[in-house]
Amino acid sequence: MKKKPAILVCDDEEGIRESLKLILGETHDLVFACSGQECLETLKNSNKQIGLVLMDIKMPKQNGIEVTRQIKRLYPHIKVFIVTGYESSEIAQEATQAGADDYIVKPFDATLLKSKTSTL
Amino acid sequence: MLHCSNRKPQLSKNNQVNIFLLSNICLVSASLFLIFVISKYQSSFLHQIWLYFNLSVFCWGLGALATSLSQSFLISNISYRIGCIGATFIPLFLVHFSFLLNDQKNKYMPLFYASGIFVSLYIGATELIFLNKTCSFYHHFVLPCPGKYFLVWFIHWASFVTLAHIQFIFFCIKHKNQKFLFNYLLYFSILGFTSGSLCFLIPYGNKIALLGNFGVAVYTILLTYAIFKHRLFNFQIVIKKGLFYSILVSMLLIIYLLCIMLVESLFRGLVGYKSFLISLFSASIISVAFNPIRNRIQHILDYLFLGKTVPEIASENLLLKEELEHSERLKAASTLALGLAHEIKNPLTTLKTFSEYLPSKSHDKEFIDKFSRLIPQEVDRINHIVRQLLDFSKPAPLSFKQVSVNCVLKDTCCFFNNDLLKKRIVIKENYDQNIPLINADESQLKQVFINLILNAIEAMPIGGTLSIESRLNETASKVEISISDTGFGIDEEDLKHVFNPFFTKKDSGTGLGLPIAHQIIKNHNGLITLNSKKNMGSILIIQLPIPIN
Numbered sequence: 001m002k003k004k005p006a007i008l009v010c011d012d013e014e015g016i017r018e019s020l021k022l023i024l025g026e027t028h029d030l031v032f033a034c035s036g037q038e039c040l041e042t043l044k045n046s047n048k049q050i051g052l053v054l055m056d057i058k059m060p061k062q063n064g065i066e067v068t069r070q071i072k073r074l075y076p077h078i079k080v081f082i083v084t085g086y087e088s089s090e091i092a093q094e095a096t097q098a099g100a101d102d103y104i105v106k107p108f109d110a111t112l113l114k115s116k117t118s119t120l
Numbered sequence: 121m122l123h124c125s126n127r128k129p130q131l132s133k134n135n136q137v138n139i140f141l142l143s144n145i146c147l148v149s150a151s152l153f154l155i156f157v158i159s160k161y162q163s164s165f166l167h168q169i170w171l172y173f174n175l176s177v178f179c180w181g182l183g184a185l186a187t188s189l190s191q192s193f194l195i196s197n198i199s200y201r202i203g204c205i206g207a208t209f210i211p212l213f214l215v216h217f218s219f220l221l222n223d224q225k226n227k228y229m230p231l232f233y234a235s236g237i238f239v240s241l242y243i244g245a246t247e248l249i250f251l252n253k254t255c256s257f258y259h260h261f262v263l264p265c266p267g268k269y270f271l272v273w274f275i276h277w278a279s280f281v282t283l284a285h286i287q288f289i290f291f292c293i294k295h296k297n298q299k300f301l302f303n304y305l306l307y308f309s310i311l312g313f314t315s316g317s318l319c320f321l322i323p324y325g326n327k328i329a330l331l332g333n334f335g336v337a338v339y340t341i342l343l344t345y346a347i348f349k350h351r352l353f354n355f356q357i358v359i360k361k362g363l364f365y366s367i368l369v370s371m372l373l374i375i376y377l378l379c380i381m382l383v384e385s386l387f388r389g390l391v392g393y394k395s396f397l398i399s400l401f402s403a404s405i406i407s408v409a410f411n412p413i414r415n416r417i418q419h420i421l422d423y424l425f426l427g428k429t430v431p432e433i434a435s436e437n438l439l440l441k442e443e444l445e446h447s448e449r450l451k452a453a454s455t456l457a458l459g460l461a462h463e464i465k466n467p468l469t470t471l472k473t474f475s476e477y478l479p480s481k482s483h484d485k486e487f488i489d490k491f492s493r494l495i496p497q498e499v500d501r502i503n504h505i506v507r508q509l510l511d512f513s514k515p516a517p518l519s520f521k522q523v524s525v526n527c528v529l530k531d532t533c534c535f536f537n538n539d540l541l542k543k544r545i546v547i548k549e550n551y552d553q554n555i556p557l558i559n560a561d562e563s564q565l566k567q568v569f570i571n572l573i574l575n576a577i578e579a580m581p582i583g584g585t586l587s588i589e590s591r592l593n594e595t596a597s598k599v600e601i602s603i604s605d606t607g608f609g610i611d612e613e614d615l616k617h618v619f620n621p622f623f624t625k626k627d628s629g630t631g632l633g634l635p636i637a638h639q640i641i642k643n644h645n646g647l648i649t650l651n652s653k654k655n656m657g658s659i660l661i662i663q664l665p666i667p668i669n
Contacts, residue, residue, distance in 0.1 A: 015470030015494050022477050022487075058462075058537050065541070085465030090542045107469035110476060 004028050004120045005051025010039040010067070011083070012059045016106070020054060020083075023110045024117060036062035043075060050078060051120045055100070057084040057091070065091075065098045072099030081116065083108060138385075140261065140322070142378055143333035144185035149374060150340040151178040157344060166220045173213035177336065179206025184319070184333060188261045196262040201250060205240040207319075208273070211280030212236045218287030222294070232280065239276055242269065249273050255323065266323040274320045281313050312339025341371065376414045380407050445636060460505050462538060467498035518643060522557040523565065525590055525599055525664070532569040533588060536577065544583035552591045555599050558664055564640045571633040572603045572660050579607025579658065597666045598646075604659035610652040618650055 006029035009020050017032050024030060029048055033039040036059055043050060053071060057064035068080045081102040082095045092103045102116060151174055158171045183203015190196045212232050219226040226232075243249045249272075250264035288306055315335020322329045384403045393399070474491050481487040533549060540547055576586050584606035591600050610618060619638045634650075641648045645665050652658035 013466050013470075015498055016466060018490055018494060019470050019473035022473055022481075057541070058534075063537075063541065085462045085469075086538055086541070088538060088542060091538070094541065106465045107472040110473060 004117075006031055006046075006048040007117065007120075008033060008039060008042060008046075008050045008053045010034075010036070010053060010059070010064070011056035013056070016056065016083075020113075023113055027114070028117065028120070035059050036064065036067035039067055040070060040074075043071065043078070052079045052081065052117060054081050054083045054104075057082060057086060057095075065094055065100075068095065068098040068100050079120075138188060138261070140184070140330040140333070141188040142382060143331060143337065144181055144188050146337035146374075146378065147181035147333040147340070148178065148185050150337040150344070150371075151181055153371075154340050154344045166217065169213055169217045169220060173210065173217055174340075176206045176209040176213055177340065179203060180210065180319075181333065181336075182206075187263050190261065193262050197250075197252070197264045200263045201243050204243050204250070204273075207316075208236050208239050208243065208277065210316075211277055211284060214284040215280050215287070218284040218291070221291050222287055224287075235276065239273055243273070250323075255325075263323060270320075270323070274317075277320075278317065281317075285310065285313075308339055308342050312336055315339070372414065372418055376407075376410065379410060383410075460535065463505050463534060464502055467501045470494055470498045518561045518564065520559045520561055523560040523562045524557055525555055525560075525565075525601060526551040526553070528562060528565050529569060529588055529590060529601065532566055532573065535570070536573055539577050540586065543577060543580060545577060545580055546583075546585045548585060548587045550587070550589045552589075555590055555592045556666055558599055559667055560644055560664065561640075564643070568637040568640050568662070569601075569603070571637045572662075575633060576603055576605035576607065576658070576660075579605050579609070581607075584657070592666075593663070596663070598663045599666060601662040601664070602659055603662075604657060606657040609654045609656050609658055610650075611654055615650065615652060619648075 004027065007024060008031045009017055010033045011017055011020075012034050021030055031042055031046060031048060031050065033042050039053065039055070043053075053068075055064040055068055059067075064082060064084070068082065071078060071080055079101045080099065081104055082092075082100045083104045083106065084091070085106045086092075087105050095103055104113065104116070155171065155174050155178060158167060158174060162168055162171055180203045183199045183201075183206060186199035187196045187203065190199065212235075215232060216226070216229055219229070239249075247267050248269040249267050250270070251267045253265040255263050255265045285306070288309065292306055312335060315332045315338075318326075318329045318332030318335070320329075322332075380403055383406050384399060387402055387406070388394075388399060474495055477487065478491065529551065530549070533547060536547075539545075573586070573588075580586070587602070587604045589602045591602075593600050618634050620635065638648050641662055641664070647663040649661050650658060651661075
């Protein structure tokens with residue numbers, strides 16, 4: 001079966017990266033980054049076609065919303081889903097204004113996540 | 121006896137009590153305090169006229185006081201006339217006030233004031249109301265003798281007082297449900313003015329007349345009480361229980377001291393000693409004798425006005441302070457809880473996902489290895505987070521241990537990520553890695569940082585920059601932590617009050633955040649300072665000592 005475009009998981013927590021690997025690893029190529037800076041470098045240098053970024057908000061040095069803004073400016077064709085523990089509507093609005101395509105709250109539902117990424 | 125003559129008065133050093141002096145001191149003190157209250161809380165034209173009324177009473181009291189103190193006829197003549205000019209305007213302002221109280225406009229008020237000015241000119245510049253003859257009152261003080269039209273002046277005064285009280289009767293009838301008005305506007309007022317009218321008998325040598333100003337002083341004190349207790353004349357006074365009690369005690373102290381002076385004077389008159397030291401000694405003995413009475417009166421006043429004794433009030437205030445400190449602590453705890461709730465979500469996500477995949481992946485060695493490694497780690501993390509909140513919420517005695525300031529700062533900053541994002545506040549953290557461990561109570565230190573960061577965030581409602589730095593000051597053997605914001609800053613005049621309990625300019629706030637922080641840092645032998653400029657932000661610097669070894 002032809003694999004779908006790669007998904008870049010950007011989260012500084014190992015537990016979250018491993019959880020996403022469990023849920024999406026069988027259906028997608030996954031690439032991992034632990035910070036916003038690493039995420040941008042990966043997007044620039046990766047030889048895989050990355051179609052989606054799963055972005056955490058709270059990360060060292062640069063938060064996920066700022067990184068989302070940059071990604072949308074540099075790579076408008078790449079989708080960005082914010083995956084975060086924040087349930088605040090203000091932050092969701094902030095994320096939307098930054099260009100995020102979806103907002104998923106932790107702890108996420110595996111089935112829901114699979115269905116959202118299946119459209120890639 | 122009144123001795124009138126054209127020559128200079130013969131005033132001997134009489135050891136008898138100068139009652140007039142004492143009564144004037146009472147009147148001046150009481151009216152000055154009432155003027156202070158009215159001028160601070162006045163909010164209408166009615167209050168303004170009431171203020172002028174009391175200024176006139178004060179003017180009369182001051183003039184009479186100067187007269188009772190003076191031994192020179194010239195000074196007494198001038199001061200008594202000035203006092204009487206003040207007295208002339210007392211009923212005029214009272215009439216104006218009474219009409220305003222009844223929401224009526226009196227078209228004759230300008231005429232009334234004109235008559236007052238006319239009478240004042242006669243008092244000040246002619247001999248029609250007061251003569252230039254000297255009168256010495258029982259060899260205590262001198263005052264000008266009454267002139268041909270002195271009684272006319274009294275009739276002018278009494279007419280306006282009567283007119284004002286007729287208006288008060290109408291007002292009280294209109295407000296029948298407010299019974300206290302009858303007391304203060306009518307009965308006590310009639311009593312006060314009857315006492316005041318006695319003063320017109322002083323120039324005729326009437327000794328009882330010297331007590332007149334005592335009655336006026338008591339009336340003034342009762343009015344002040346009515347303003348505080350019943351919001352008389354709609355004075356909206358917001359006053360702390362503690363301050364009201366202090367004022368009451370001060371007034372009681374003044375009366376107590378006056379009683380001592382009076383009794384000492386009587387005693388001196390009986391025994392006939394003249395030495396100051398003996399006066400002081402006898403005053404001390406009298407004060408000891410009077411003290412139980414003063415305490416008893418104070419006890420009665422405590423229950424009458426405040427419903428409690430001093431120790432009960434003190435303990436209530438202490439409880440109140442503890443409750444507020446606890447509520448401030450809970451407020452910080454709730455901020456902590458919000459931050460921690462978010463922190464728990466990550467380990468919960470890991471637990472949830474791995475437990476969901478366990479049935480299907482139980483044979484996968486790689487999965488089991490990761491499960492075994494990650495799950496206990498995440499559970500410990502949740503446990504640590506919950507314990508942090510519990511430790512913070514319950515008040516515990518100071519528990520010093522080796523603490524990393526940088527770790528506490530980083531942990532604390534995590535709790536505010538939600539608020540920082542919502543308010544578009546950029547956080548800049550800069551921690552000196554050379555800072556050694558210090559002796560501190562971690563939970564209390566966290567509370568300090570939470571309070572200070574909360575204040576900084578609240579100062580930037582439309583966004584800004586929050587900078588948190590730590591540095592090692594080797595010369596001073598201290599760790600310096602600075603928390604700065606680019607918010608609206610603090611006024612220079614308020615800066616000196618920010619560490620005072622209950623001082624706050626926020627709509628909602630106990631005003632205890634900074635005082636608590638200050639106390640905690642003090643308990644750590646540290647120092648906390650605040651610099652701020654209006655509209656430019658604030659910077660708080662905490663200095664904590666480094667252990668010697």
